[in-house]
Amino acid sequence: MHMFQYMLAAALxxxxxxxxxxxxxxxxxxxxxxxxxxxxxxxxKVPSFPRLAGQNRDYLVHALQAYQRGTRKNPIMxxxxxxxxxxxxxDLAVYYAQQxxxxxxx
Ligand code: HEC
Numbered sequence: 270m271h272m273f274q275y276m277l278a279a280a281l282x283x284x285x286x287x288x289x290x291x292x293x294x295x296x297x298x299x300x301x302x303x304x305x306x307x308x309x310x311x312x313x314k315v316p317s318f319p320r321l322a323g324q325n326r327d328y329l330v331h332a333l334q335a336y337q338r339g340t341r342k343n344p345i346m347x348x349x350x351x352x353x354x355x356x357x358x359x360d361l362a363v364y365y366a367q368q369x370x371x372x373x374x375x
Contacts, residue, residue, distance in 0.1 A: 290356075291326070296364025299357055303349070311365040323370025329362035 300311075303321075307313045311322030321329065335341035336350045353361070 291359035291361075291363030293360070293364040293367050295356075296360035296362070299361055300364060303361070306345075310368045312368070312370055320370050321365040322368035324365060326362045326366035329365055330358055333358045333362070 300307075303311075306315070306318040307321050308318075311320060311324075313320050332341065333350050333353065336343060336346040337353070339347070350358075
């Protein structure tokens, strides 16, 4: 393998490991401000606030990072993610992904 490919593989595996490190208990503790709109366990009762419960973890991470970067534009959420660290985002994403939410019956 070329050195560059090796370094890329190493960086990717590090990123994946870091991803796995979200802590749902910490996420729950950090979710109190989110609960006002998204519901206590992410099952929002108001259609204009999306349900987060049971949503894919990586989708949630991606959405929160996009609000932070401004690639997904929403003035309400832009304000909410301002002070979140990467660890906060991982913890929140893992917490909401583990809640029972909408699911499809096959
Ligand atoms: C004041 C109300 C409010 C609060 C508080 C709030 N949100 Fe949101 N959230 C919204 C609205 C409105 C949207 C839809 C925005 C859009 O269309 O992009 C949203 C969208 C999201 C999405 C994208 C959902 C999807 O299906 O794509 C995520 C993830 C999210 N919020 C997480 C959080 C987290 C985590 C917190 C707490 C740190 C939080 N929100 C706090 C109102 C709120």
